Structures are given as structure tokens and as C-alpha cells.
Amino acid sequence: MTTSPRQPPPQFVFRLKRALGGRAGWGGLALQVLFAAILIWIGYEIVANARTNLETQRIVSGFGFLRNNAGFDVSQSLVPYSGSDSYAWVFLVGLLNTILVSVIGIFVATVIGFLVALGRLSPNWLVARVAGAYVELIRNLPLLFQLLFWYLAVLGALPGPRQSIALFGSYLSNRGLIIPRPLPEAGLMPFAMALVVGIAAALVLRHYARQQLFERGRAIPIWPYVIGLVIGLPLVSALLFGAPFGLEVPVLKGFNFSGGTRVIPEFVALLVALSTYTAAFIAEIVRAGILSVHRGQMEAGLSLGLSRGTVLRLIVVPQALRVILPPLTNQYLNLTKNSSLAVSIGYPDLVSVFAGTALSQTGQAIEILAMTMGVYLLLSLVTSAIMSFYGWRLGRSLGT
């Protein structure tokens, strides 16, 4: 018989069916469409119903309030802000304050956490016990109490502005740490360019040194050259083109200092409380990660003649990072969300300024809370995306 064999269905139809409906095929697709339609209808009903009821009660709704004048001031703002700016600008100010304290807090907490974890694993009995005590104490006390403690302790220890402690033109008092503000001068552009060139050259040098190490086995100590490039080049430019910065020195006038930039005690207290609290959790996560690496790795490294520190740095911790990263991401997200406790000590973060003052002035709870929660969701998603990317790169370099 010379019948041609039956052609299989074209691949793309099969792939389309799988992509749209999963293993259930066209039936699955129909169910998904129905489910999505129901969800959309429910969402629409909620929004429409809420809007109708708000209208009946004559409660203002909608996002038009964002254009109105805020009419109040905040104590710290990374962008220029005055009382006559809009609520949308207030939102931005609060958001930047939250991001500032979260980013710096994440960084500091990670450093402290790693150190405490390594301390707890140290063969030194006293160091291990002290680190253990730190973890047990800090993670068992509520964060709000720790925050109030740091705030009141910081405030209580510092003198008033008229009796502030002066160090090198900076003043420390219970109004904050006031440092001289750098004002840009003529030599700023060449200085910046020299710095950029120095850093780029240092990176090129590092790449070259690693290449030499992996291909030829030559270990070149590059740190003198790096220091020379990153510090020396800008220094040379400062000498040639003039100082890059002038200093605006703070002066006590009346009640407070004028001039200079100020680090408010609320920021410091919030940062310290968040970092130490999250560091206790991070320490346990890191310790778990390190313990998850087989003891044979450490023994093998030691038997090769490497020191404990080198084995940890080059062999154990890179393998431990795979276990550490997901819970570590959790802790970063917790830190970001815990920064909303700032409202209890008067730090103008997003919740305090926008979901606090702006909400009670405009009364539009639904819109403001939706915006605030949306922003926190966005921050969390960005953080976990960054950590996922880091984990992916790590996995790639480890060959998994």
C-alpha cells in the first residue's frame, strides 16, 4: 500500500494549546477565561459600589486631591520641599525618606548580621556566647519597644543645642548631628572626572589581574595601584584645578543651627533599631546557611593549608549563599515594611507623612491607603527581583 503516513498535527497548534490552556488544553483555556471574567466583574462591582456609596454620603473620592497644597512641613526631605507643595510632592518626599532608611538599613543589617553569624560559629568561646546572647535578646523583643528605646536613649544622652558637643566643625546635640555642607566650587568637575577615570582604571586593572591569575597563575597584588588610582588621581586634580568643595560651616543662631546639613536623631534611632533587629534574624539565617555546607569542605580547605578565613570566604560562604538568599530576601522585605513604625518617633517616612497627615487632612482613606500599599508592594517586588537576579547569577557561576 502506498498511502502516505498521516501527518501529525502541526507543532505550533500543539504548542499554542499548551501555552494557553496548560495540560488541560482548550477546555482549560475556556475555564481560565471564565475565571478571569468573574474576577474582573467582582473587581468592577466593588469599585463601582464603593464609588456610588461614597457619592451618596458626599465623601470626596478620586485622586484630584493630589494636586492640592499640602500646607504642612516635614523635618527631613531629600528633595526641596516647602509647605506650599502639593500632596503628590509630599508622597514623593515620604517615599524617598522610606527608601533612604530602608536601603541603608538593609546594608548595615547585612553587615552586622554576617559578623554576628560568623561570631556565633567562632571557635572562641566568649565571642560565640556574646553573639548568641545578642541574637536571643534582640530577636525576642518587639521592634516598637526597641525603636522607642533607641530614640529615647539617643535623645536622653545628647545635650541641648546650646550645649552641643563640637567636633571638627560638626555639632552633636539632641537636634541631630550637624555637619558642614559641601558647596560645589570650580574644581568639582575635574575632580569628579578624575574620580570616574580612577575607578574605571582600577576595574580594568582588576580584570587584568584576574585574567593573569586564571591563565598564567601569576598573583599580582593590585591594591597599591588601586589606591593610587582611586585616591591619587582625584588628589592630583584637586591640586591642579583647585579644591572641589567649599564648606558651609553651621553656626548656632537662636534656637538651632543654620547652615550645614543635618542628620536628625529620628533617622539615626530608626536606622539603629531596624538594623540591629533585622541583623539578629539575618545572623541566624547566615548561620544556617553556613552550617548547611558539608563539614568536609572546611576540612578539605584547611588541609590544603588555607586559613579559616580564606576557606570561609572562598569556599564555604559561596556555597552557603544558595541557602541564605531566599530567607534573606524575606528579612529585607521585613525591614522595608517595619520602617513604617517611624511614625511613632516622628520620622517623616511615607506612612507618617502620607498615610498619616495627608490622610487626616483630606479624609480620603481608600485612595491614600491604596497608593501607600501599592508603593510598598512595588518596593518589595523590586527588592525580591534584585535578590532573585543575584541568586540566578550565583547559581550560574556555581554551575547549577
Place this chain on the structure above:
Amino acid sequence: MKRVSLFFTLAVAAGFASQAATAETLKTVKDRGQLSCGVSTGLPGFSNPDDKGNWTGLDVDVCRALAAAIFNDPTKVKYVPLSAKDRFTALQSGEIDVLSRNTTWTLSRDTSLGANFTGVTYYDGQGFLVKKSLKVNSALELNSASVCVQTGTTTEQNLADYFKGNNMKYEVIAFAGQDETVKAYESGRCDVFTSDVSQLYAERLKLANPADHVVLPEVISKEPLGPMVRHGDDQWFDIVKWVLFAMVDAEEMGVTQGNVDEMAKSDKPDLKRAFGTDGNLGEQLGLTKDWFYRIIKTVGNYGESFDRNVGAGSKLQIARGLNQLWNKGGIQYAPPIR
């Protein structure tokens, strides 16, 4: 998921709860058997719980008068302590029937919040509290000072307006709770504490050395404090309004808690109308004929309530000032009960 469910709950609350609350508040309160009254979290003189959990204060007396008028029992009130941030949401959602929480009457609050103010319990203004050691005699000397405020109140905006209007610079630190604000002021974090003058007197009592602090003479804003009810229920609005007016009218007519029994038997036409002997004004409101008697018997008139809570008979010792009756030098004026 957390964000979706909270949003869902909020939206549903706005969607469904408000329907039950409009136009039927009196019936709801009577069915419940209890008045739900929004008060502060603890402000001496206005709404403050003592160590046994009994609430006293000028705002509390308004709620007690309301409960007496409706139930003939001033204890049938549930007090819901609210911070400055969530007081309006509680009223909008129907959690409370009346908000009696030293809230300033402003246009934006009267319109965009879906609520109405029923009257003025206390004519107040915003002032400044400073330490005597700073040797400041006037608010105009406060250039570049640090000021502690409680967030979520009219205080922040008034402060911004005042300093901007006088070309003075300042640093503002805004706290969520009144207690943290006062503690920061006491620790020296800020030079000035600003709030309504009545609250300054009340909070000064809580400080370690009240005599070391002085309230500056400037009153930089008008803060008429009064009760709030939701839009859409005119009968309830009238009831809350006239309960307060009854207290003020009683003082004007000379009716006190002590002499209310004999005054009830008086032949004077205005007293007969008020006590219900003549006509049925109480029933027109939706209350009983003896509504006026119930109110004055349990809470006393406005002057007595004032003295007991914030005036000469209390620890605050605030003078009547603007809150005196209109024919005695103040501006408390209630329409006639007829």
C-alpha cells in the same frame, strides 16, 4: 495577597456599611440599646478614663447627655477611643454614631468627609507651650525653633501658616501619638510644643514640673471644637445638635442639676416649654417629652459641665473666656427652645 484583602475589606466596608448607617441612626441606637461614642485616647478635661475605666470630660458629658435623652440612662454608652488619624474613618464606616473628640470645625471637614458638625462644645485656639528657661515671651521670638506637633490635626497646617506668614523658619517633628509628642518636648528634642490651648493646659499637668512651662500669649488660630455626625440623617443631626443647645440654654435659664426638680414645676412659659409641660418639643425631635429634664438631671447645664471638667472645679483651671454665655461676655449662644 495581604494588600488585596485589606483593600477588599476597606472597599466593601465603604460599600456596604454606609448603607445601613444613613437616615436610621436613632433607630439603630435604640435597637442596640447603647450609644457608640467616639472619644479621644485620653485627654484630661475632654475625654479621659480614670483608673477604673470610667470616662469623664466635656466631650464625654455630651455623649452622656445624649444617652440620658434617649435611654434615660447615661451609662448606656460605649466609648471608642480613637486617635487623630482614624477618628473620621470610624465615623464614616458606621463604627460610631457620634464623634465627640475635640475636633475642630473646618470647611473641608464639614464637606469632604461626609459628616456634619452639630455645634461648638468649646471655643479654642492654637497656642504654644515653651520652657520658662528659654526666656521667650512671645511666639514671634520663635524663629528657627524646633516644634513638636501631633500629626493628623489642624495643628500642622496652622503652624506652617503662622511661621510662613511671619517669615520665620522652624523645624517640625510630627509624632503619631500625643504622649510621644509630649515626651519628646520634655526631653528637649524640641523647644516648643504646639496644640490647642486647652490641650496645652491638660498636657502640662502630666509633665514632671508643670511650673517650669509656660503657655505663650499668642493664640494663632480659631479652633471651635464640636461633635460630628454623618451626612444623610437629619433627625440624628437635630438630636445631637439640640442636646448640646439644651445644656447651654439651661445655663441661660438658670436651671442647674441641683434645682432641676423644682424648676420642672415652674410656671414660667419658657421653662414649661423646655420641660415639656407645654407642647411636645421633645417628641418633635424624636425623643421623649422629658428630654430636657433627663439631660440636666444627669449631666447638669453647660456651665456646670465646664466647671467640673476644665474650669474652676477641675485641675485644669481654664477660665470660661470665650466659652462664657453670650450675655456674660463670651460667645456661647444657643437658639431658644420653642
